[in-house]
Amino acid sequence: MVINRFLRKSKHHNPCTKMAPSVPTNISSHLGHKLVKAALNVGDFKRAHQLFDNIHQPHPITCSTLISAFTTHGLTNEAINVYTSLRARRIKLDKFVFVAAAKASGTSSDLSRVKEVHDDAIRCGMMSDVFLGNALIHAYAKCKCVEAARCVFDDLVVKDVVSWTSLSSCYVNCGLPGRGLAIFREMGFNGVKPNSVTVSSILPACSELKDLNSGRAIHGFAMRHGMVENLFVCSALVSMYARCLSAKQARIVFDWMPHRDVVSWNGVLTAYFSNKKYDEGLDLFSQMSKEGVKADVATWNAVIGGCMENGQTETALEMLRKMQNIGFKPNQITISSILPACSILESLTMGKEVHCYVFRHRLISDLTSATALVYMYAKCGDLNLSRSVFDMMPRKDVVAWNTMIIANAMHGNGKEALLLFENMLRLGVKPNSVTFTGVMSGCSHSRLVEEGLRIFNSMGRDHSVEADASHYSSMVDVFSRAGRLDEAYEFIQRMPMEPTASAWGALLGACRVYKNVELAKISAKRLFEIEPHNPGNYVSLFNILVNAKLWSEASETRILMKKKGITKSPGCSWLQVGNKVHTFVVGDKSNMESDKIYKFLEELGVKMKLAGYKPDTDYVLQDIDPEEKAESLCNHSEKLAAAFGILNLNGKSSIRVFKNLRICGDCHNAIKYMSKIVGVTIIVRDSLRFHHFINGNCSCHDLW
Structure with a gap:
């Protein structure tokens, strides 16, 4: 009665003033707990916080209740502020307060706060508690701090299934799936039986590693221990089989599921599209709506991405239109999937429309989407717009730099590609294999032979990138386009690996420009052996022979094409x-x-x-x-x-x-x-x- 009268106190004030009910000061611990709890029950978090601040000596239960309530309702800053005020007031805390504070700090990914809670718990001598230890492991995992999570785990005297599960999932979520699987196996060796949460959280490691054998072993464990009716376990199994390119097994798990949510539908859809079973994927997508399952954004992304993976560009665009007509907004994943469609169709108009959408919805800060825009504009023939998008990117990784370098290379701006490469190095971005392929391609199109050779020689010496067959082929192209055909041929002969079709093709193409019939014959002969059904090689040799007025040999090439059933692609x-x-x-x-x-x-x-x-x-x-x-x-x-x-x-x-x-x-x-x-x-x-x-x-x- 006292509590209810207090909460209704505002009704006795003049309604025109709309004054908030006053908050009593110096509240006792017992009454304060009831008042705070009542305010939380009606969702008045601001009043709950005001009441809490006026409790003379708040009980630890009140503290943990308030912090947990704030965290649960997404008010993590307020939750952390409560904990900070407790420390300032030197209020005596128990393990439940530390647990609540650890969860709040972890949810906000505030690593410094998690460390603060951890240090306080150590000073209070509470780190032997497994419940608190598990909360700290989970909080460090949210902050992507695997070393600290491992230290907490190692310091625990008693480790339960939650401890092992938290650590293994920490490794998986921090991009270390192999170490996550190792912890999972170690858990079994220590006699701790995994539960359904453990299984559903470790299966993504198998997905990431494409470790089908380990995934099957975990599936067998789940079946033996009655976990295959768990929705999360089954969804994780479907996703694992999908990523491991085992569409049939993914569908078997899916069909046996007693209950299916949209996540499991998305998993089996991805399985079909990833395994080039395009028609089955579209059929399943149609079946989904017939069974009354509502697709989400992830579903549409799976279908659009699946269409793109299977070369169905027009269908992907049609699906995008349907997605928007139904009321779904494309996100970063959608944009990254659909921009290549504009590049493939070389539709500048469509690409600009997508760019406008990205700009309106403030998705330009997404690195993947921005990089895709850079490539799209270059591929559609507008290098200036490509560079404008690149220059506006607030952050650029090696993929973004590579894309801009390759864009300039394909437009024949070799000097600009070199300048970009130098700027990239100056800013401390480490080049990779693709970087050098792009730079040397720019050198070849601009006849920058010495520069190309310098870049090639610097790969292993200065950047610890081992040159592969594609880099050697690029160097052959650098020599060939500059008319230095003998050097190109000698370079091919000195290659430490078997020369590829790209290397011989570069030489053959240059032989036509520089009218070198002998080297053309040598190149063509090797190409006929490496890729006997590529019509371009036969046509190139035929053209070279015709231009040299070697009608008889040209006729033999045409006859050879006819014998092998090879036809020229119509221009x-x-x-x-x-x-x-x-x-x-x-x-x-x-x-x-x-x-x-x-x-x-x-x-x-x-x-x-x-x-x-x-x-x-x-x-x-x-x-x-x-x-x-x-x-x-x-x-x-x-x-x-x-x-x-x-x-x-x-x-x-x-x-x-x-x-x-x-x-x-x-x-x-x-x-x-x-x-x-x-x-x-x-x-x-x-x-x-x-x-x-x-x-x-x-x-x-x-x-x-």
Whole structure:
């Protein structure tokens, strides 16, 4: 009655004043406990704190109750402040207060506070208590401090199942799954029987390590001890089998589950998509809604990511639209999954839309999303926007630096790639294997031979990165693109490992540019052995032989292709106008504006010839008369796409054309003239790199 009257005291005040009920001072311990508890029961945390501060000598139970209540309701700062005030007032504390304070500090990931609680418990001589020890292990685990957690564990005289479970899960959650499994095994050797929490927390270690054998052994233990009806254990088993690429076993566990939550559905979905069982995954996703299970953001991310993993880019975008229409907001994981779709489709418009979403929802601080944006813009042909995103990133890891270096390399900016590499080193970011591949690629596209060789030699000497086959191939490319073919061939012969198709392919490609027939034959012969069904190698050799007027040998190459059933990939070019992608093949007349395109090319051709353009008929491989050769060059897909883009500029100053094969020499020369006469920047991405045609010049300096 006294408590109720006190809480209702405010009703006797003038209602117009809306004054809060007064808080009595110097409350006794017994009454204070009841008042605080009553305030907490009605959710008045502020009043509970005020009452607590006026208790002359609060009982430890009151202290732990208030701290725990604050922590449970997400008010960890208030919980920690209560503990701090107790220390300042020199209130006598018991183990339950220390436990509550440890949980509050751990929940807020406040390592200094956890250490403070730990030190106080040691001074009070309470560290022999296993309950308190377990709370501190868990708190240190929340702070990712495995060493301190291990020290607490080692100091415990008695260790129960919670102690072992807390330590093993601490290792797993701190990215040390192998050590977590070792603790789990040690637990068994010490005669402590794992419970369902132990099993569900250690299975992610098997997932991370892709240790299927250990996962199966733990599954067997769970079955023998009646844990397979536990929802958390089963969900962890499904996830483990999914990560270990055992979709069949994941589905068996899933089907045997008496109750399934959305986490278990997500696990088996991931299992199907990760195992390239795309159709089964989509069927299961449809079944999920039929059974009344509500998908969450993780479900949609699993489906979108699964579509991307299985090359279903358009379906991934469709799923994103459905996700948003239902009312779910994409998060960082969604963005990281869908941005590669924009890169694959090379859709700058779509990429900008995603970027706007990222900006509006303040996801740009996410390192993975920002890095994906850097790559997307570079892949879609806008290196300036790529660099802008990179420069605005508040934090950059080695992946972000690698992405920017590779972006410059693919656009032929070798000097900028080198400068980025030097800045990266100056800022203390340690390069990895990918870094050197990107830098040397930039050197190859810019004919920076000495710089490339210097970078290659510095790998092991200065950075402790061992050069692998891809780095040796990159160095071959550096020599080859610069026309130093003999050095490239000698470098291949000195390689400490078997030369790869990339190395021989780099040499073969350069042989066409520099018209070295003998080395071309040697390179092609090795490539026919390494990858006998790659049509590009046969076509390259055929073109080299035709240009050298070696008709008989060229015919033999064509016959060899026919015998092996190898067909050349048809060349095509495409570009996006508005929201539609327009594709062109050689001699294409399917476009609605075909008449306008050919008429425009004819008129432009006259101006180009007056400006000095001469069709290079060496790139026409058919044995036809010169006039027909010149006419056939006008029908190449990249010229048609460029003409269509110019006709549909709609006020823009640049167009972006993409081609699945290498741009031919005549088209490269022609588009230079087109850019000068029309006054438009034409960006062409072929199978090797980006070409920026501006005012009659190309960024590759005609050395692609």
